[in-house]
Amino acid sequence: MANTQSMCTSFLGEVLTATHNFGTAPIRAASTADTFKAALYLASATVNASTTVYSSTGEVTGTNYTAGGVTVTNATAPLSSNTSATAGTGYWTPSASLTYTNVTLTTAFDAVLIYNSTQSNKAVSVHTFGSQTVTAGTFTLTMPSNTTSTALLRLATT
Amino acid sequence: MGTIFTTKGDMEESLLEKKEGFVDNDNEYTTWVEYWHEGELVHRSVHVTLKKMPTFAGAEAASFG
Numbered sequence: 001m002a003n004t005q006s007m008c009t010s011f012l013g014e015v016l017t018a019t020h021n022f023g024t025a026p027i028r029a030a031s032t033a034d035t036f037k038a039a040l041y042l043a044s045a046t047v048n049a050s051t052t053v054y055s056s057t058g059e060v061t062g063t064n065y066t067a068g069g070v071t072v073t074n075a076t077a078p079l080s081s082n083t084s085a086t087a088g089t090g091y092w093t094p095s096a097s098l099t100y101t102n103v104t105l106t107t108a109f110d111a112v113l114i115y116n117s118t119q120s121n122k123a124v125s126v127h128t129f130g131s132q133t134v135t136a137g138t139f140t141l142t143m144p145s146n147t148t149s150t151a152l153l154r155l156a157t158t
Numbered sequence: 159m160g161t162i163f164t165t166k167g168d169m170e171e172s173l174l175e176k177k178e179g180f181v182d183n184d185n186e187y188t189t190w191v192e193y194w195h196e197g198e199l200v201h202r203s204v205h206v207t208l209k210k211m212p213t214f215a216g217a218e219a220a221s222f223g
Contacts, residue, residue, distance in 0.1 A: 137203030
C-alpha cells in the first residue's frame, strides 16, 4: 500500500451540502436543503464571478416574469466520484428544467444567476447562453446531464 | 392545427406564419419558434439546453516540505 496526497473526493460532495464549516457562520440549524432560485439577466448586465448576491439590477423585466426568477427544483442530492487516487469531482445539477411560462421579455437576455434564497440570496453560479428574447412564449433552460464532466456545478481536484 | 398563445390572445395556428431555428455549439443547444401574424411577431418561445459549464475550477491539497 502507499499513501497518496489528495483532497478527499467525499469532501467535495460534502462541501456542496455544507457538512464542513471552517469558519464561524452561518450556523445551520436546518437539515433540509436550502431553496435555490434562478433569475435571468439582460445581455447588458454584469453578472459574473464577482457577483456575491442576487440583485434586481440588470435583471429582465416583462409580462409574467417575477423579479427574483423561479425556484430551482432540487430533488437530487450532490454526488461525488473518484476518477483516480488523486482526483475526484463533487457535482450537482437541478433535477428539472427552469421554465418561465407565458412571459414577454423584449430586451435581450443571455444569463441566468443561480442563488440561495434561504441564505440571504447569496450567489452560486452564473450560466450564459446565446442572447434571446421571448414574446408571449415560454423560455426553458434544460439542465446538462448530472455527471462528473457535465453537471451544472462541479468541484474537482486535479 | 392547434391554438397558440400570442400577444393577441389565443390564435389558431393556421392563421399564423411559423418560423423555427436552432443554435448548436459547445455550450448549448437552443431551439426557437416564432409565430407571425400580418407581419407582426406575436409569439416567440425559446428552449435552451445547457451542455456543460464553460469553465472548470480545480483544487488540490498542499504538500509539506
